[in-house]
Amino acid sequence: MKQKSQSVMRFLTGSAVPILFITISVIAIPLSNYSGLYLAREIVTRLCRDSFLVLSLLIPVMAGMGINFGMTLGAMAGQIGLIFITDWGINGAFGLFMAALIGTPIAILLGYFGGIVLNRAKGREMITSMMLSYFVSGIYQFFMLYLCGNIIPIKSPKLLLSRGYGIRNAITLNVAGGFDKLIRIPIGKVYVPFGTILLIAAACIFIMWFRRTKLGQDMRAVGQDMGVADASGIKVEKTRIESIIISTMLACYGQIIYLQNIGTLNTYNGADQASLFAAASLLVGGATVSKATIPNAIIGTALFHLMFVVMPMAGKNLTGSAMLGEYFRMFISYGVVTIALVLHAWKRHKDKEMGRALLREISSENTGK
């Protein structure tokens, strides 16, 4: 009986974060007065828009590096790709693939750089990757603001600021919907963009396959115990860099998918919040900084965005003030990460306690009978 209550406890602490957010949603949905159909449409759109970005966080978690806030670097690479193909006037899904092609080497380069930096900050990867993204963001802005149109040729005046160089802040993408419109089939009254879903499925399959490769196995080993992995001859630093490179590349593609859905590119601050929202989604899905699965990513994305849609309206209806509704939205997106991280710290504490109990179990002398 004790054992049973312990396993129930384990489940509860394990899913504390998703349970909290489901509870909040259940209370907020009726308050918002949104119809089921509206919510279904919103969720489908947002799942397709964001899942890929969230998936890009999984591999560094596996390698023990926590949540890679440096995925912003990949998002920037994707945006650079998009700006070029927009300038060259390439349209549709082909244009998006071209953007990915341009973004890939940039993402690899940035990921390599990020990996090296994170190797110098073992144990503090998350905060370091956050600082890193601010730093690289500065370089990115310099590139966009001064180099583009000056040194880097940009033809289209629609992209350039009136002074003749530097990229405008809001760019309408003519590749908008490139993936979404590919295979768009209505299910009931909800349009489902199967083109994008195929890409997300491909990412999931890639991650599942990757976990089974030698490199994936090395990352798991490094993630669990760098010392032991090193002693067995696994190149720890290299493996960690590779995990960041892969994450950055996926984030690059994720941002392209995200922006083709949105339709406009916010050149200077579009990438900033990508990592914040992706991290929040993953944590809401019940992932921890040391263990994250594909279901965590998908469920988390759905849950987080459900809240994101419902809360402002619920807030407005509750208080009668649109201002407060807006405030609610901001509050949620930042609050979520904080709450999820705090809950996660608590959960880790609990896990540790249980782990300690487990450890003792293991250490018991056992004849094996």
Next chain:
Amino acid sequence: MSKENVLLSVENVGKQFEGNRVLKNINFSLEKGKILGLVGENGAGKSTLMKIIFGMNEIADTGGYEGEIYLDGEKINFKSPLDALNAGIGMVHQEFSLIPGFTAYENILLNMEKTKPSIISKIFGKKFETLDRQEMKKIAKDAIDTLGVQLDENALVSEMPVGHKQFIEIAREIDREKVKLLILDEPTAVLTESEAEILLKAMRKLADSGISIIFISHRLREIIEVCDTIVVLRDGVVVVEKPAEGLNVRQIAQWMVGRDVAGRKAVQVRDVDISESNKDVILDVEHLWVDMPGETVKDVSFSVKRGEIFGIGGLAGQGKLGISNGILGLFPAGGKVLLNGKELPLNSTFNALKGGIAFVSEDRRGVGLLLDESIDWNIAFNAMQVQNRFIKKKLGGLIKWRDDKAMKECADKYVNALQIKCTSTKQHARQLSGGNQQKVCLAKAFAMEPSLLLVSEPTRGIDVGAKALVLDSLRRHNNENDTTIIMVSSELEELRSICDRIAIVSEGKIAGILSPDADTAEFGLLMSGLSNLNEEGEEQ
């Protein structure tokens, strides 16, 4: 000894850590297919010597070593353990190096995984080959079978008993191709007798297949049983190198310590009234059950008088370890435990500690020490956390700070009493030898000045000479501080040398409680669970 048959020869090797010399002029050699037993007191330098041979970074980081080592006639100079592995040396450390979240077979084949190529891997390289888990399991199974032990290659290492982990580590080392030399640093310390037996057999088998083995153990019987030659280290010097044939435990122990160890006069024994009429009971255990895997306690009742030393013995796996772990609340437990007549809530470690109980676990690796903290800090830690000791209050308690001086005094006291071998009490626990870490665990419990002290396997990893020291210190603590002690041990002689009464656990129950002077045969009967049968037989 024919020169070409020599696999390893160590010549004039020396080592110092920041001016602290631990090895001096070491010379010995090892032939192919032979087992060399390396013995010596705690801190004699055994592990350090092995780390040198294995090229551990710790050695280079602390200034390297002197002298030469030859493997197969070639001088070795390993930059890292990887070079050693490639040269055919495998080592199983005193501390485990397994990945807890991996299964047994994943660990055995760590970084030696079998993979299948695919189109993608042909383009992007071998790293992208997928694992051939079927093949990996087969190889792991073969290695496990070679050792002759029963264990599931699919089990998670984190859920395995310590003994099995040890086998996994060894399986990993022998699985490497071209392994020539296997270094085993106290592999049997965590094994039960039957497991140790299996391991010794496996070692013999490996040696017969041509692999040379260096075997470190404090159980001298094992050394005599399995080794071809023995090397005795004392204070960093080789004092004896001899064929093991015909040696006895007492002789080896004498070489280790440098004086005769037998005939120790026990500390004067205090009289504690252990008869039924003494109602001054400190701990009363009624119908205790504990769900500790491998050490299940079914129904145990006993009471401990204030001031006595109460021993708990029995064969491995019968439940003796479960009792102390259950009382401390480390495993799900039920029944009733009264401490000083007040009921102790089970399943709550902190309450147990608060109630004046201190515990030394049989598992020093798991719950023991803060390795990167100093010795004095380790010793004072629990006392400070649980009892607010070693804390100075200023301004009427508004400001509190650590009383470093008191902490140091306390640490010095125990370093002396237990002869913990260290450069100072500021040395980090990580830098201590295995046996000395165990002593720090004991000191930590003493420092809490508990009214009831539970010690489990207190002499594990302690050398023959220091064993007596540890036992004496328990006795002395009992004498001077009026501390009641419950001692759990698998070594009957140890229990008999200091306990007032000894309970023998069999099949999760107490088979009987005997006086230490009782006949050895009586203990044997209780342990084997046959005593009842026998009594019936006598009545007939």
